[in-house]
Amino acid sequence: MAQRGVKINLILFSAVMLALAACNTGTKTETNNSNNNETKAPPAPTFNADSSFDYVKAQTDFGPRIPNSTAQAKCADWLSSTMKKFADTVIVQCFQTRGFDGKTLNGKNIISSFNPSKGNRIMLCSHWDSRPFADQDSVRKNEPIDGANDGASGVGILIEVARQLSITKPDLGVDIIFFDIEDYGQPENSSYPDMDDSYCLGSQYWSQNLHTPNYFARYGILLDMVGATNATFTQEGTSIRYAENVTGMVWKTAGDLGYGSYFLTEKTNPIVDDHYYINQIAQIKCTDIIHYDYNTPSHFWKHWHTHGDTIDKIDKNSLKAVGQTLLQVLFNDLSY
Numbered sequence: 001m002a003q004r005g006v007k008i009n010l011i012l013f014s015a016v017m018l019a020l021a022a023c024n025t026g027t028k029t030e031t032n033n034s035n036n037n038e039t040k041a042p043p044a045p046t047f048n049a050d051s052s053f054d055y056v057k058a059q060t061d062f063g064p065r066i067p068n069s070t071a072q073a074k075c076a077d078w079l080s081s082t083m084k085k086f087a088d089t090v091i092v093q094c095f096q097t098r099g100f101d102g103k104t105l106n107g108k109n110i111i112s113s114f115n116p117s118k119g120n121r122i123m124l125c126s127h128w129d130s131r132p133f134a135d136q137d138s139v140r141k142n143e144p145i146d147g148a149n150d151g152a153s154g155v156g157i158l159i160e161v162a163r164q165l166s167i168t169k170p171d172l173g174v175d176i177i178f179f180d181i182e183d184y185g186q187p188e189n190s191s192y193p194d195m196d197d198s199y200c201l202g203s204q205y206w207s208q209n210l211h212t213p214n215y216f217a218r219y220g221i222l223l224d225m226v227g228a229t230n231a232t233f234t235q236e237g238t239s240i241r242y243a244e245n246v247t248g249m250v251w252k253t254a255g256d257l258g259y260g261s262y263f264l265t266e267k268t269n270p271i272v273d274d275h276y277y278i279n280q281i282a283q284i285k286c287t288d289i290i291h292y293d294y295n296t297p298s299h300f301w302k303h304w305h306t307h308g309d310t311i312d313k314i315d316k317n318s319l320k321a322v323g324q325t326l327l328q329v330l331f332n333d334l335s336y
């Protein structure tokens, strides 16, 4: 995803948001093995990168997950049915919104919760749609991309995190949110009138229409383009502006685990990604783990918004670095 180098505009939300209403709720019986005598955080479970990779590939196997497509519908069903195996509740938040091109877009945000009655909550999120255009490519610019890294990688990590939580059942309130229609943003050379806030339509909708009234999380962590070989994640400016302590905590946890070559403490310019709207509208302190490339003009990953964003670019070592860091963050929180 995302936009880099755009000025942050406080006159927001020009996107036309239509139709609210959660369209589908699934629950399963909650079990709880929490041990009230525990005073120290237990060790985090081992993140399985092979399993995570399979979850990334399962998404790309549907084809590009673009709004109003069959692949979008099938992948949404697969995501919600998979998460129902692991989480206590799964809510599919259906919405309609309008793209920069005037099209009415049907979206589904998929919200999976562990220990949903707990008031003290942590939110993990990623976008699950893929970009309908390859505007950064030199060929087939108007065709959609696979989005193996830009979308599917973060979701694949979070599904494996959910699977681990279903096994170990820590006494934590955790919400895992898959946002739709993040990547329908207006291309730079678009012939349509300029539209502000054309990216992140699903997270803008969710931030304005929380899936449960008065929903709040103590902090949030967003994943975006987290699966490429030798990925590097800097501390970007929007995360620092709104969630400096969260950013520092996540990056320190990664460093303590030996993943300092992925999580660089260097600070880089702010970007607009789902976390911007989560911070600005929902007012949940949310940091963004997103690939920063020192060698590209955009400073995004070299295959960003091109047909090169395919499953063969996904590296299990990167999935492991991010996924194990998330599990450790969660289990450290048990002693909070």
Ligand SMILES: [Zn+2]
Pocket: 001, 002, 131, 150, 183, 305
């Ligand atoms: Zn993108």
